[in-house]
Amino acid sequence: MSKSGQKPAWTPAEAGEAFASKVIPGDTAVPPSPHSVTPPPRRNHLTTKEYAQGVLSGDRATLARAITLIESNAPRHFDQAQELLRQILPHTGSAIRVGITGVPGAGKSTLIETLGVMLCQKGHKVAVLAVDPTSSVSGGSILGDKTRMEQLSQEENAFIRPSPTGGALGGVARKTREAMLLCEAAGFDVILVETVGTGQSEIAVRSMVDFFLLLLVPGAGDELQGIKKGVVELADAILINKADGENKIRAQAARAEYNRALHYLTPATAGWRTRAYTGSALTGAGIEHLWAVIERFREKATVSGVWQARRREQAREWLHSLLAEQLHEWFYGLTAVQQALPQIEQDVMSDALPATAAARQLFQIIQNQFPF
Numbered sequence: 001m002s003k004s005g006q007k008p009a010w011t012p013a014e015a016g017e018a019f020a021s022k023v024i025p026g027d028t029a030v031p032p033s034p035h036s037v038t039p040p041p042r043r044n045h046l047t048t049k050e051y052a053q054g055v056l057s058g059d060r061a062t063l064a065r066a067i068t069l070i071e072s073n074a075p076r077h078f079d080q081a082q083e084l085l086r087q088i089l090p091h092t093g094s095a096i097r098v099g100i101t102g103v104p105g106a107g108k109s110t111l112i113e114t115l116g117v118m119l120c121q122k123g124h125k126v127a128v129l130a131v132d133p134t135s136s137v138s139g140g141s142i143l144g145d146k147t148r149m150e151q152l153s154q155e156e157n158a159f160i161r162p163s164p165t166g167g168a169l170g171g172v173a174r175k176t177r178e179a180m181l182l183c184e185a186a187g188f189d190v191i192l193v194e195t196v197g198t199g200q201s202e203i204a205v206r207s208m209v210d211f212f213l214l215l216l217v218p219g220a221g222d223e224l225q226g227i228k229k230g231v232v233e234l235a236d237a238i239l240i241n242k243a244d245g246e247n248k249i250r251a252q253a254a255r256a257e258y259n260r261a262l263h264y265l266t267p268a269t270a271g272w273r274t275r276a277y278t279g280s281a282l283t284g285a286g287i288e289h290l291w292a293v294i295e296r297f298r299e300k301a302t303v304s305g306v307w308q309a310r311r312r313e314q315a316r317e318w319l320h321s322l323l324a325e326q327l328h329e330w331f332y333g334l335t336a337v338q339q340a341l342p343q344i345e346q347d348v349m350s351d352a353l354p355a356t357a358a359a360r361q362l363f364q365i366i367q368n369q370f371p372f
């Protein structure tokens, strides 16, 4: 076709050469850019299929966007996020999920940096997530950590994601759990979940991991570390961290002391004895051994079936906690409840009505609305 152009199809048949409109053929199509196949195009909106394909192919940018999608509180994102999770679910479950807790400053992030780099060098793909219900206030401690975990964040096989911010612990934990599934679908085979030692968040993390590690520092009394017996009972191992320099002797004494105490406690995992170890996240001493303990745990628990049973039980518990959360939201969102509650609260506060009777009265109102 000549560059001078053709008459367009709608040109009147009798139009002569004076007719002004002409169609000029364009140049042949631009060759596809090397980036146009994967990752998916950088648009505001990806289809669920694009998200799923991107995640399953291990594309980190899509993984990060998929986590943002599941973290979104916008109702319009919810259905797509859930459909995405449904699609990737068959590709999850093969990673080892490790929870790490300890009071602020115990060395959790330093340990994750050292352990994470070590695991990447062994050929693992390591994802680091966090549950930090306070992070809406502080801006997320792991966010600062991302710059602190300098070496790990440069590893090609590592993925670091700060804690979801805002909302109650339940919501934060749900988002981290779903992010974990996305990371597994993207091929990460070790998931490290850091949480601050605040009590409730440890229980939330324990309910989503296979192995739970408690970090302690020698010298500080238990009261100082805010460690309750309950948290020790959740742990599959205790690492007395900072066992370097002058601290070494004190760390060894603390290890012996904890091992004695652990003898009298019910282990967190049936058939496994929780023990205390010493190590240094800073120098790396004892960290190889710590990983060997975790691998031995996986082996033993898989053979005994405890591993699989825990995963199934966690899924069941998760369902129930989601149901409880939704019921709670639904109940307090009902107009009838919102109308009746202030008066009922008043009656309870002024001792005009016992709390039990008040709760029943409120349920009666709902039952009258929904006779079932």
Ligand SMILES: Nc1nc2c(ncn2[C@@H]2O[C@H](COP(=O)(O)OP(=O)(O)OP(=O)(O)O)[C@@H](O)[C@H]2O)c(=O)[nH]1
Pocket (backbone or CB within 6 Å): 102, 103, 104, 105, 106, 107, 108, 109, 110, 111, 141, 196, 241, 242, 243, 244, 279, 280, 281, 282, 283
């Ligand atoms: N000597 C020594 N110092 C350590 C060790 N591990 C961590 N530290 C130091 O302890 C401080 C706190 O370490 P982090 O890894 O940030 O502690 P964290 O538990 O993640 O703290 P939060 O995120 O605030 O809860 C840093 O200054 C570290 O360098 C260790 O094994 N030995």
Ligand SMILES: [Mg+2]
Pocket (backbone or CB within 6 Å): 108, 109, 110, 141, 142, 145, 194
């Ligand atoms: Mg930290």
